[in-house]
Amino acid sequence: MSVVESLNSDAKYELHRNVANFQPSLWGNYFLQYASECMEVDENIKAQIEALKCDMRKMLISESEKPLEKVHLIDSICRLGVSYYFEDEIEEILQNIYKNNVEDGEITFNDNLCSLSVLFRLLRQQGHHVSPNVFNKFKNEKGEFSEGLIKDVKGMLSLYEATQLMVHGEDILEKALAFTKTHLEFIAIQSSHSLAMQIKYSLRQTLHKNLPRLEALRFISIYEHDPSNNKTLLVLAKLDFNMLQNLHQKEIGNICKWWNNLDVPNKLPYARDRMAESYLWAMGIYFEPQYSTARIIMTKIFVIFTVVDDTYDAYGTIDELELFTKTIERWDICGLDNLPDYMKFLYRILFDLNKEIEEEAIKKGIVYALNYYKNECIRHIQAYMAEARWLNNNYQPTLEEYNRLSTISSGYCLVINTCYIGMGDIATEDIFKWLSNKPKVIDAAIVLCRLMDDIVSNEFEQKRDHVSSFLECYMRQYNVSREGAVQEGQKRIADAWKDMNKESLMPTDVPRPFLTRILNLSRFMDVVYKDKDNFTHSEGEMKTFIKALLLDPMKI
Numbered sequence: 001m002s003v004v005e006s007l008n009s010d011a012k013y014e015l016h017r018n019v020a021n022f023q024p025s026l027w028g029n030y031f032l033q034y035a036s037e038c039m040e041v042d043e044n045i046k047a048q049i050e051a052l053k054c055d056m057r058k059m060l061i062s063e064s065e066k067p068l069e070k071v072h073l074i075d076s077i078c079r080l081g082v083s084y085y086f087e088d089e090i091e092e093i094l095q096n097i098y099k100n101n102v103e104d105g106e107i108t109f110n111d112n113l114c115s116l117s118v119l120f121r122l123l124r125q126q127g128h129h130v131s132p133n134v135f136n137k138f139k140n141e142k143g144e145f146s147e148g149l150i151k152d153v154k155g156m157l158s159l160y161e162a163t164q165l166m167v168h169g170e171d172i173l174e175k176a177l178a179f180t181k182t183h184l185e186f187i188a189i190q191s192s193h194s195l196a197m198q199i200k201y202s203l204r205q206t207l208h209k210n211l212p213r214l215e216a217l218r219f220i221s222i223y224e225h226d227p228s229n230n231k232t233l234l235v236l237a238k239l240d241f242n243m244l245q246n247l248h249q250k251e252i253g254n255i256c257k258w259w260n261n262l263d264v265p266n267k268l269p270y271a272r273d274r275m276a277e278s279y280l281w282a283m284g285i286y287f288e289p290q291y292s293t294a295r296i297i298m299t300k301i302f303v304i305f306t307v308v309d310d311t312y313d314a315y316g317t318i319d320e321l322e323l324f325t326k327t328i329e330r331w332d333i334c335g336l337d338n339l340p341d342y343m344k345f346l347y348r349i350l351f352d353l354n355k356e357i358e359e360e361a362i363k364k365g366i367v368y369a370l371n372y373y374k375n376e377c378i379r380h381i382q383a384y385m386a387e388a389r390w391l392n393n394n395y396q397p398t399l400e401e402y403n404r405l406s407t408i409s410s411g412y413c414l415v416i417n418t419c420y421i422g423m424g425d426i427a428t429e430d431i432f433k434w435l436s437n438k439p440k441v442i443d444a445a446i447v448l449c450r451l452m453d454d455i456v457s458n459e460f461e462q463k464r465d466h467v468s469s470f471l472e473c474y475m476r477q478y479n480v481s482r483e484g485a486v487q488e489g490q491k492r493i494a495d496a497w498k499d500m501n502k503e504s505l506m507p508t509d510v511p512r513p514f515l516t517r518i519l520n521l522s523r524f525m526d527v528v529y530k531d532k533d534n535f536t537h538s539e540g541e542m543k544t545f546i547k548a549l550l551l552d553p554m555k556i
């Protein structure tokens, strides 16, 4: 009997199963057309990009430009998505500015609000300690930001973007945020020029919290219409966008082929089929060409764990789940006999993925990572199991119990662990040790993920039997309304961003590329889980993102 037949005929179990009625995939076989054995970039495009990179590098290191002009150039390079080509040059230029124009953390440049805000943002982004006191000069005698600034729309927008890098206790930035936000909201309604469009976009999606590919896509179209743009940079950004898109298409094409061969949507129809959405998640973590294999593995992690999550959260009966958990704990392909067919099928997929990760770790010479991976995987599944028991026993956890368990069941530690394996041998054993000790930056990213997911998916999840989320636990414990619990959740999310910003300042615990992955994972949450779970309900914004990044080429 096939897995599907056994599922359909299993009427006895159907009575106890909890089905979520997820929408089917929007994409089906669509990406299969891009599957390819050849992952090489067209030689001609490669040569054009190399020549443009060379010209840009010369411009960046030339002595003739004034420091703040270079800062604006660096900002454009970052926003256009090509800063990964010039990391050393950017670091050196900002380091020199920090050495020459910052004293005891105070920026000594005297310039306009826009330039100072961009400089502040870039220095912080690079991990430099700079004081927000530089913005004091824009305050009046009463110590408030002066109303005269409202006319400087570009400056206001830049200051608003700069405030996103704030850490705890920065009153000036808190005030700057409130001031710019209030006035920008008003300006956006009043004016109709293109700046108003930018303001509206930023009010919804700030630069610091945006996914680099989405920002590149948007900023290329803004930069194109800027009369003072740098043509070399613009062409480089466009060619690079298409070159990356081409590579990403081949990757998702190959993943689509693998997914189709597995036939999961037909065999496990109760679960979400989110292959394309999972690829976008992986691409959000790292988009650069050198992470091609890492993206493929991460996509598999997301798409498979979505099915595992739906098995524990909805479809599996408690007895089946206990058996499945024990099988995972054994970490072995033997002894599947007791499992129902659909779980045997799921277990084999998971087992094959574990093997693929193992092979990758061996190839990259980082075998030490595997024990950490295995431990996180088991811990994650055990947390799913504990939640399933809560639900089965109708147990209502306290907020503390919920927080403890849900941060593990979020799967974030497993995700970060695997994403570091994809980075190859720069991920030393110390990195995995650091990760397993739950440093503050990881804690913050997990809290942010858990709360953003809980706030937006709560209503849909509570339509079926589902374990309590942060909102129910908080409402029960503090006897507050849903709005009160949402507000508390949002405050904790804002605090988590401040923690992440603080932990990204020098000296950092680990090299910056590892922190960038955490930042990108948090950015994905900000983009995809802002006011709806766009991963699960993927017909709206998520579809637009996938189409814009993976289907539509940039006009050169």
Ligand SMILES: CC(C)=CCC/C(C)=C/CC/C(C)=C/COP(=O)(O)OP(=O)(O)O
Binding pocket: 301, 302, 303, 305, 306, 309, 313, 409, 410, 411, 412, 415, 449, 450, 453, 457, 533, 535
């Ligand atoms: C947002 C999040 C928890 C991400 C962690 C990373 C991860 C393991 C992603 C795999 C896909 C997944 C389970 C998404 C959340 O579904 P869900 O909203 O049904 O998760 P839940 O059952 O934990 O609420």
